[in-house]
Amino acid sequence: MTDRRRPVLAAAEQAADALELFSRVSARLRRLVPFHSAVWTAADPETGMITAPMLVENLGSGEGCAAYWKSELLEENVLPFRDLARASVPAAGLRAATGDLPARSARFRRLLLDQGVHDELRAVLRIGDRPWGLVSLFRTTGAFRPQDTALLADLSRPLAGLLRTFARPSASARGTGSPAPGLILFDGSGEAISANDEARHHLARLPMGPSFPTSLGLTLPIWVLGTALQARAVADGRDHGGARVRIRTTEGHWLTCHASGLTGPGGRPGPVALVIEPATPADLAVLVAEAYGLTSRELQITQLTARGLTTVEIATALFISPHTVRDHLKGIFTKADVSSRGALVARLFTDHYWPALPEPARVQRPGQPPARARVA
Known part of the structure; x- marks a missing residue:
């Protein structure tokens, strides 16, 4: 961990929820990367769209905020968040990206210039291709430096990890x-x-x-x-x-x-x-899976485990080998911070409300008679 990143993450780890995380990180980051105003918001990891909570510092709210996001979605802009979410580096400065010609972006021409903004530094807080938060920092004088962008990019994954933890649904x-x-x-x-x-x-x-x-x-x-x-x-x-x-x-x-x-x-x-x-129940199940970083295959195996299926039965149901199932279970245990199947079920189905999804195809257990067709 770089020396510059350490104090910011130390402040973030003291937060009790996402909004407090934004507030603590913003205050600590301002000492390292001076900025006049900022917008911090959570994002839905499936769509990248903004969701609660949002922290707006030293900027107008209401109609001004609506105009900002309207420009983001409906106008031709430089550095839209949807592009940053897929970029190799999840942070960039507006002046650096436009060759010191920020007016190339409609957002700057129509909104930021009138508010006295000189430069904007944006970042997507993401894990892999999943965005958990969006950040915009604004300066009224001077441009953001390459080292400022690098610091925000370095903070992207660890801050996304904390936001992911706060997104876990409870009972x-x-x-x-x-x-x-x-x-x-x-x-x-x-x-x-x-x-x-x-x-x-x-x-x-x-x-x-x-x-x-x-x-x-x-x-x-x-x-x-x-x-x-x-x-x-x-x-x-x-x-x-x-x-x-x-x-x-x-x-x-x-x-x-x-x-x-x-x-x-x-x-x-x-x-x-x-x-x-x-x-819906499916939405809540996916929320828990996203919040623990489970893949779609790991989600399937977790659900079958909760229904009491053995390793061999899970392998049969999913057409994979028992060895592959065991490897997936090890990864699931690590992500959920548990060491047994019973603890996994308690963590995901008791600590969190994870409704049952539709039953998978029935697996015939050894010695069990075949299922009879149901007659309507």
């Missing part, structure tokens, strides 16, 4: 008290034009963060608005990703927010329909 995720989905419609300009009572119920339970009022009397958090903007970007052909994000409520439950662009008369673009609803 409190079992229910939300309102199973009905909420619906919000947005017109072509991004204005909310209609919402049902269920949407109002779910919105009232989302955590505090940058938001802006609407003519419906609703205040929309930036995570909800960002989902609608992403749906518009997909409909316009600017992005091919999904407009879907998971958000933790103030009660510790998880909601899924997803949106899509509708088609109007003559094939013209219509409104954007956004649905916000309790996370």
